[in-house]
Every structure is written in structure tokens, then in C-alpha cells.
Amino acid sequence: MAKxxxxxxxxQRELEKxxxxxxxxxxxxxxxxxxxDASANADADADAGADAPEAQSAETAPQDGA
Known part of the structure; x- marks a missing residue:
């Protein structure tokens, strides 16, 4: 049996957090x-974010260093 x-x-849990x-x-x-109109933008972004999570992290990385 596999361990x-x-x-x-x-x-994986850390990456999800x-x-x-x-x-x-x-x-x-x-x-x-x-x-x-923040509620409409949040709904649209949630749909777009599910398609390309790698693109999000690349966009937010420069903001963290600033």
C-alpha cells in the first residue's frame, strides 16, 4: 500500500492559502x-481568475516588492 x-x-495547502x-x-x-460598481467587477474577476491563476500571481508579484 502506498504511503x-x-x-x-x-x-498544496500552503499554495492554496x-x-x-x-x-x-x-x-x-x-x-x-x-x-x-464593485460587486459586478468582483463577479467578473472571480470568473476570469478561475481560468488563469498563474497570470494573477505574475501580476501581483511586482506589487509586493514595491
Missing amino acids: TNFGYEKR KRKAEEKLRRKNELKREPG
């Missing part, structure tokens, strides 16, 4: 920029 790779599972934190920060920044 469970706990290191891999832990890394990081992705969610980046998404939350991105939404928060968008709300600051566009206080008008």
Missing part, C-alpha cells in the same frame, strides 16, 4: 480604485 506524501499535501490571500488583496485594491 501518504504529507509534504506534498502541506505544500497564498492564492486566496493574493486574490483577497487584489479584490481589496480594486475596491479602493473603483468604489462605484
Whole structure:
């Protein structure tokens, strides 16, 4: 019987937490920029974010260093 790779599972949980934190920060920044119709933008971004999560992390990386 195969052994469970706990290191891999832990890394996946950490990556998921990081992705969610980046998404939350991105939404928060968008709300600051566009206080008008934020709910429609959040729904559209959530759909777009599910398609390309790698693109999100590449866009948010330069903002973290600034």
C-alpha cells in the first residue's frame, strides 16, 4: 500500500492559502480604485481568475516588492 506524501499535501495547502490571500488583496485594491460598481467587477474577476491563476500571481508579484 502506498504511503501518504504529507509534504506534498502541506505544500498544496500552503499554495492554496497564498492564492486566496493574493486574490483577497487584489479584490481589496480594486475596491479602493473603483468604489462605484464593485460587486459586478468582483463577479467578473472571480470568473476570469478561475481560468488563469498563474497570470494573477505574475501580476501581483511586482506589487509586493514595491
